[in-house]
Amino acid sequence: MVQYSNAALDLSFSALSDATRRGIIDELGRGEASITVLADRFGMTLTGMKKHVQVLERAGLVVTRKVGRVRSCALGSRGLAEEAAWIEVHRQLFEDRFNELDEILNEMKQENGDGSAG
Numbered sequence: 001m002v003q004y005s006n007a008a009l010d011l012s013f014s015a016l017s018d019a020t021r022r023g024i025i026d027e028l029g030r031g032e033a034s035i036t037v038l039a040d041r042f043g044m045t046l047t048g049m050k051k052h053v054q055v056l057e058r059a060g061l062v063v064t065r066k067v068g069r070v071r072s073c074a075l076g077s078r079g080l081a082e083e084a085a086w087i088e089v090h091r092q093l094f095e096d097r098f099n100e101l102d103e104i105l106n107e108m109k110q111e112n113g114d115g116s117a118g
Contacts, residue, residue, distance in 0.1 A: 011059040012083050020044075021052050025061060025075070032074045035064075 015021055020042060027033055027041060039049035053073055056062035060078045064071050 008060070009083060009086060012061065012080070015055045015059040015061055016083075018052070018055075021056055024052060024056060024073075028062060028073055028075045032072050035071050035073060038073065 039046050060076045063076050
């Protein structure tokens, strides 16, 4: 079996596979927040939130900075362009396949002459 690997995509999709981490991205889209604030908003422990933020940080989706005792989080600068491009290519592949299937079904309907496909 052929395996395709793109470490950046793997990290991003893995990070985004979790609902809490997607929620963190949504929150940070509104502005910076400390880990403490994020933990409160999501009803979790600081340790749990730190782990989620670390996964997002490894994927380059979030950056953190420490000022005094407060660690602030913000969206990373790399964005999701590569991920969006990958999704678009594969969305188009699916759409093309469904269009081909529609054509086959329409041909079958025409051959039957009664408007049914079988």
